[in-house]
Amino acid sequence: MDDRKLEVLRAIVTDYVSSQEPVGSKALVERHDLGVSPATVRNDMAALEEEGYITQPHTSAGRIPTDKGYRLFVDRLGTVKPLSPAEQKAIHTFLSGAADLDDVLLRTVRLLAQVTQQVAIVQYPTLSHSTVRHVEVVSLSSSRMLLILITSTGRVEQRALELPDHDPETLAQLRAHLNAATVGHSSSAAAARLSVLSEELPPELSAIGQAAAATLLEMLSSEASSRMVVGGMPNLTRYGAEFETTVKPVLEALEEQVVLLKLMGEATTADAVTVRIGQENPYKELQSTSVVASGYGSQLDIFATLGVLGPTRMDYPSTMASVRAVARYVGRFLSEG
Amino acid sequence: MDDRKLEVLRAIVTDYVSSQEPVGSKALVERHDLGVSPATVRNDMAALEEEGYITQPHTSAGRIPTDKGYRLFVDRLGTVKPLSPAEQKAIHTFLSGAADLDDVLLRTVRLLAQVTQQVAIVQYPTLSHSTVRHVEVVSLSSSRMLLILITSTGRVEQRALELPDHDPETLAQLRAHLNAATVGHSSSAAAARLSVLSEELPPELSAIGQAAAATLLEMLSSEASSRMVVGGMPNLTRYGAEFETTVKPVLEALEEQVVLLKLMGEATTADAVTVRIGQENPYKELQSTSVVASGYGSQLDIFATLGVLGPTRMDYPSTMASVRAVARYVGRFLSEG
DNA sequence: GACTGGCACTCTGGCCGCACGAGTGCCAAC
DNA sequence: GTTGGCACTCGTGCGGCCAGAGTGCCAGTC
Secondary structure, eight states, X not given: OOHHHHHHHHHHHHHHHHHOSOBOHHHHHHHSOOOSXXXXXXXXXXXXXXXXXXXXXXXXXXXXXXXXXXHHIIIIIOOOOOXXXXXXXXXXXXXXXXXXXXXXXHHHHHHHHHHHTSEEEEEOOOSTTSBEEEEEEEEEETTEEEEEEEETTSOEEEEEEEOOSOOHHHHHHHHHHHHXXXXXXXXXXXXXXXXXXXXXXXXXXXXXXXXXXXXXXXXXXXXXXXXXXXXXXGGGGGGTTOIIIIIHHHHHHHHSHHHHHHHHHHTOOTTSEEEEOGGGSSSGGGTTEEEXXXXXXXXXXXXXXXXXEEESSSOHHHHHHHHHHHHHHHHHHHHHO | OOHHHHHHHHHHHHHHHHHOSOBOHHHHHHHSOOSSOHHHHHHHHHHHHHTTSXXXXXXXXXXXEOHHHHHHIIIIIOOOOOOOHHHHHHHHHHHHTOOSHHHHHHHHHXXXXXXXXXXXXXXXXXXTTSBEEEEEEEEEETTXXXXXXXXXXXXXXXXXXXXXXXXXXXXXXXXXXXXXXXXXXXXXXXXXXXXXXXXXXXXXXXXXXXXXXXXXHHHHHXXXXXXXXXXXXXXXXXXXXXXXXXXXXXHHHHHSHHHHHHHXXXXXXXXXXXXXXXXGXXXXXXXXXXXXXXXXXXXXXXXXXXXXXXXXXXXXXXXHHHXXXXXXXXXXXXXXO
16 A cells, blocks of 8 residues: 555545545645645545545545545554643543542543543443442332442442342341352452352341342343443534434434443453444444444453544544543542542 | 414414424414414414514514413413323333333333433432431441442432541441431431431541531432433434524533433422423523423322423423323332332 | 646536515405 | 405525536646
8 A cells, every 4th residue: 555645545534524525636735745746646546446445425526535444544544642731631630529430430421522522421330340349238128128239449239129028137147148258359259159158048048148149140240331421412513414324323322321332342452442433333323423432440450431422524533542541541540549 | 362362372383383384374274173264363363473472483474482472372272181091001011110210210211202202301219208218338448438328219329438547347336326317217307317416426436427427418418319311312303403492402401410400300399290481491501492390209299300301392282291191100100119 | 657737527516586485464345 | 353355575496507626537747
């Protein structure tokens, strides 16, 4: 692949992203120092189109990048520019006042939405790499009880449980057993210990204990967190006309959180920033939008995923830089807190 | 106010709501059996316009209702039609599979969004009319602890607390005291007992106890729930062109949950359906949208508020009927569960 | 062989003008 | 109080037109 052709592609992508209009050969040489004439650029463009990196909406219009073009751009051309010290500082001050986990995530999602000018999503930390801090058992009514799981990341998960005939005394014993088995252990270790536990319980606790242990196991093993925070929805109004292609699918995805979580989860490998462009996306409704996501957490421990959702035509370098910076910062922040 | 003029207003509102286009005198007499000629209707329309109930977007166009017109419509003309048995049934089946509180509210908001075709909002039940089920104290780190409050409505509220120098023993005592003071009492009673408690604590618990009691008091007295569930956002795409007036303000409101909660809270009196039309709304950004809300709960106990947000041009009778039906059903459902 | 200037061609988008139709207000008549 | 008629006003849609931007190709130049 020719060096200059790459340069032309880069120019097309950046210009199109900022102007949102098909870009022609003449405008290109005017705005970039390519050192060649429009005619030459036209030849390159024809080649790029032949190879599927760009396309023209109609004859005698400028070119716009295809998904494949964007992909090449982010893979080979994107110089992820580090944030300015001012921005770093802004991130710091934005997060530093946070009170609890909810607050941290809320601030994070707003921050991310603001710096990227896109819709931002932050997944609640998963349990998988945290340890159990406490298990609480509460009677809700004569036939229902509530199991509450508290983890080292400060996350609280609750689940109701049908359970006939239990008295406070039994519950207290149950609570003690459950805590003894799990507290201080990672979720996988706790799960292992729990599955043994049900056999060791005194007979009067057997039935009730098995039910509780089973539920708790489920809570522990539900790897992906099922909650998330969303922010920056008003940014969608920037895509005025593109209702069907951009706004509607995104709103639907936000509604169907399951899809969104899956999407974010799939996109995450280690703590690198992952980009999914348009059709690379497994959900056909979102095929004209891109996902820029990153895991966040402490060192190699991935807590969860955060990222933004936007049109394929987005400023990838800036967005990727922002996502990476925020992910790193939040990860560090949570590990310390 | 003339009977026929009211009838004309009703006709204008219903036609405009369904067609979304200014309605003229001729079309009106064709679609409704008014028993008079277009000319007569024109006279009435002129009078209605004089009185501020309708207006014309430009000369020689049909009329559209003003906010004042809608207000008169809902006050005097809206026959809140009861839902069909089929719809009742649908509501029932939609909700009946719900597992816990979160699930109930999620299903509720989706249901409401679906039947009204608008953006739906369901507030989490407030604490004010529920009783304290349990208080849990958990150590997060050497300098932080977590207070968890569980209420009879199944709601779990948590708050972190800076608290230097505490050991498990102290915490256990603290937990016992807090529970003894609050469990089984309504939030107001519990609050009263808590404020006394801090003076009765043994000296070694005094400092820590006061901090915990204060936080707990705050949690109890935060009358309005600060959480909510939102659904039906994709319905916003139905308002294609009206970006600035409808979609953007709504998205912004959804983002600023505080505003939204306040809005819903203010709109609620007893368990009747309240309607706020356009400019009646205290928030100027939302002055071209209407809020239809209702409290929900058991009998006279209001748990919280639910409702929908939409353009002033909405089908008020249907929407009000749906909101009322869903509110009643959910209220009953929660009281039983 | 790679680049360039020139040229003919093809679209889209905006603009103008026009006619149509819907809707109104008024007035005179019933 | 109601009605039919009439003149008037505008917004909307349609057709035609032009300008501009952009392309592809080709022949010439370094």
